[in-house]
Amino acid sequence: MDELAKELGQRLKAQDERLVTAESCTGGWVAQVVTSVAGSSDWFERGFVTYSNDSKQELLGVKQSTLKKHGAVSEQTAREMAQGARERSKGTVALAVTGVAGPGGGSPEKPVGMVCFAWVHKKNLKSETRRFSGDRESVRRQSVIRALEGVLETLAGG
Numbered sequence: 001m002d003e004l005a006k007e008l009g010q011r012l013k014a015q016d017e018r019l020v021t022a023e024s025c026t027g028g029w030v031a032q033v034v035t036s037v038a039g040s041s042d043w044f045e046r047g048f049v050t051y052s053n054d055s056k057q058e059l060l061g062v063k064q065s066t067l068k069k070h071g072a073v074s075e076q077t078a079r080e081m082a083q084g085a086r087e088r089s090k091g092t093v094a095l096a097v098t099g100v101a102g103p104g105g106g107s108p109e110k111p112v113g114m115v116c117f118a119w120v121h122k123k124n125l126k127s128e129t130r131r132f133s134g135d136r137e138s139v140r141r142q143s144v145i146r147a148l149e150g151v152l153e154t155l156a157g158g
Contacts, residue, residue, distance in 0.1 A: 025140060030148065078117055116128070
């Protein structure tokens with residue numbers, strides 16, 4: 001993770017971009033990983049930890065109708081989280097992550113290990129859902145890695 005964060009920092013700095021994060025199930029872990037890189041203040045703008053539905057609405061502007069229709073763990077919510085984070089900051093690229101880390105909280109429709117991501121940069125908005133295995137720590141760790149990889153892909157135009 002550390003090498004990935006360093007690579008991301010180099011890319012963001014070279015492209016004069018600033019990252020903003022919107023995290024739920026990772027609880028600020030993405031922000032912790034990127035700020036562990038010396039000089040990250042040059043390219044990390046801020047992080048939002050929005051664990052509750054209320055905080056997703058208040059801080060990021062996620063619509064109540066989105067949460068009601070799709071739930072907090074959905075690509076639709078992740079997309080609104082990412083867009084809201086970018087709009088409510090000076091960041092130029094944003095990531096969002098929301099999921100079910102476990103061990104409880106899962107359902108047949110949204111099992112433990114299901115994590116939704118979104119990345120927004122300029123007019124490019126991308127989202128995806130992954131299913132990770134392992135315990136809570138493992139699901140969260142894999143989510144952090146995928147979130148950072150997604151930023152690199154987004155910056156490369158992918």
